[in-house]
Amino acid sequence: MTTRKEIIQLADGLIRAKGYNAFSFYDISKAVGIKTASIHYHFPSKSDLGVAVVDRQLETLNELILKSEKWTPLKKLDQLINIYSKIMDDDKVCLVGSLSTDLNTVDESIRKHLKVFAEQMLEWVSKFLEEGREQGVFHFEGLPRTRAIMIIGNLLAIVQLSRLTDKRDFKKVTSTIKKDLITI
Amino acid sequence: MTTRKEIIQLADGLIRAKGYNAFSFYDISKAVGIKTASIHYHFPSKSDLGVAVVDRQLETLNELILKSEKWTPLKKLDQLINIYSKIMDDDKVCLVGSLSTDLNTVDESIRKHLKVFAEQMLEWVSKFLEEGREQGVFHFEGLPRTRAIMIIGNLLAIVQLSRLTDKRDFKKVTSTIKKDLITI
DNA sequence: ATTTACCTATCTACTAATAGGTAGTATCTT
DNA sequence: AAGATACTACCTATTAGTAGATAGGTAAAT
Numbered sequence: 001m002t003t004r005k006e007i008i009q010l011a012d013g014l015i016r017a018k019g020y021n022a023f024s025f026y027d028i029s030k031a032v033g034i035k036t037a038s039i040h041y042h043f044p045s046k047s048d049l050g051v052a053v054v055d056r057q058l059e060t061l062n063e064l065i066l067k068s069e070k071w072t073p074l075k076k077l078d079q080l081i082n083i084y085s086k087i088m089d090d091d092k093v094c095l096v097g098s099l100s101t102d103l104n105t106v107d108e109s110i111r112k113h114l115k116v117f118a119e120q121m122l123e124w125v126s127k128f129l130e131e132g133r134e135q136g137v138f139h140f141e142g143l144p145r146t147r148a149i150m151i152i153g154n155l156l157a158i159v160q161l162s163r164l165t166d167k168r169d170f171k172k173v174t175s176t177i178k179k180d181l182i183t184i
Numbered sequence: 185m186t187t188r189k190e191i192i193q194l195a196d197g198l199i200r201a202k203g204y205n206a207f208s209f210y211d212i213s214k215a216v217g218i219k220t221a222s223i224h225y226h227f228p229s230k231s232d233l234g235v236a237v238v239d240r241q242l243e244t245l246n247e248l249i250l251k252s253e254k255w256t257p258l259k260k261l262d263q264l265i266n267i268y269s270k271i272m273d274d275d276k277v278c279l280v281g282s283l284s285t286d287l288n289t290v291d292e293s294i295r296k297h298l299k300v301f302a303e304q305m306l307e308w309v310s311k312f313l314e315e316g317r318e319q320g321v322f323h324f325e326g327l328p329r330t331r332a333i334m335i336i337g338n339l340l341a342i343v344q345l346s347r348l349t350d351k352r353d354f355k356k357v358t359s360t361i362k363k364d365l366i367t368i
Numbered sequence: 369a370t371t372t373a374c375c376t377a378t379c380t381a382c383t384a385a386t387a388g389g390t391a392g393t394a395t396c397t398t
Numbered sequence: 399a400a401g402a403t404a405c406t407a408c409c410t411a412t413t414a415g416t417a418g419a420t421a422g423g424t425a426a427a428t
Binding site: 017018019021022091093096097098100101102103104105111114115118119122141142143145146147149150152153154156157158160161163164165169172173176177179180183 | 201202203204205206275277280281282284285286287288289295298299302303306325326327329330331333334336337338340341342344345347348349353356357360361363364367
Binding site for chain 4: 208209210220221224228229230
């Protein structure tokens with residue numbers, strides 16, 4: 001892996017484990033084994049690195065969307081849940097969850113890119129919810145977008161909340177999400 | 185209002201607007217009109233202030249729980265939604281949402297107190313959900329606790345998400361929460 | 369009634385650590 | 399040789415936190 005990619009990956013992990021304002025170039029320099037000044041060669045400012053992290057996640061999301069095109073709506077939902085399950089196991093939170101609480105402190109460029117990421121995620125989930133409803137696999141009232149926000153929101157939140165309550169709540173919530181969606 | 189209370193109130197606002205690691209004693213000193221050293225007189229360390237903020241919110245919650253004892257479950261739910269509605273209007277996030285993303289960077293004392301706050305909130309919502317179900321006003325499957333986590337989670341998350349998507353999503357989500365709960 | 373002692377709340381002035389960032393130089397790879 | 403990558407050596411700003419002084423008020427002791 002290139003140094004650049006390694007820096008992005010580490011920054012991503014740090015942002016989601018500690019928050020944007022709690023990670024520093026020094027944290028990354030220790031982990032990569034280069035000096036902080038060398039990180040500035042790859043990313044002139046911290047905001048540039050932040051944008052790169054968001055863009056990398058957007059890439060990953062787009063790859064998943066492409067890969068999952070032929071999957072059943074239920075498999076897509078399971079995949080979505082799996083992503084958040086892994087985030088919880090790693091004792092992290094999702095990128096949107098982390099950066100949205102710090103939103104007023106980050107550069108406009110990060111906000112802009114994060115917004116694109118959130119909308120893309122929302123669109124993907126909305127579509128497979130609607131697809132599932134058309135196929136009679138999912139049952140829900142109202143707009144797919146609203147339901148997508150609620151499901152993503154539940155996953156985003158349970159990852160954050162289960163840090164305080166009980167990790168076992170995650171399984172209970174995701175089971176209920178599926179049950180609610182499948183039950184007529 | 186005493187200086188101490190003013191400091192707590194300002195810290196609370198700053199934590200929920202910018203995040204724990206993005207607010208400083210200097211921010212508060214400017215707003216209160218005293219020097220940073222004077223804040224250390226009231227709160228020896230930043231963690232002490234953080235704990236005080238959480239404790240103050242716990243007090244407020246307990247006052248609400250007491251005040252709402254004789255309310256209908258539906259009125260309690262509306263009140264819960266109103267709290268989050270106000271948070272969104274103020275361009276802030278909820279305390280649990282903010283501190284849970286920074287959880288790995290704050291002192292154990294803050295974590296401990298925040299956990300108490302989250303459990304208290306969860307207990308209150310669980311109870312009025314169950315109460316509503318017994319009265320035939322609410323309809324849902326599964327444990328009240330799980331449902332409470334999902335509703336609180338949805339509110340916590342929509343406040344964060346609507347910073348990125350659209351403020352109008354808040355109303356759509358809260359309407360759907362209520363509809364889901366009331367519909368047989 | 370005055371003094372002594374203490375308390376509260378603030379100040380000035382400082383420290384040590386950490387932050388993000390820059391300039392110029394060296395090294396490695398192609 | 400040239401470009402990519404990393405280095406040393408800084409800089410400036412900000413951070414949380416400390417020490418010591420001051421001023422005003424309170425309360426008990428003389």
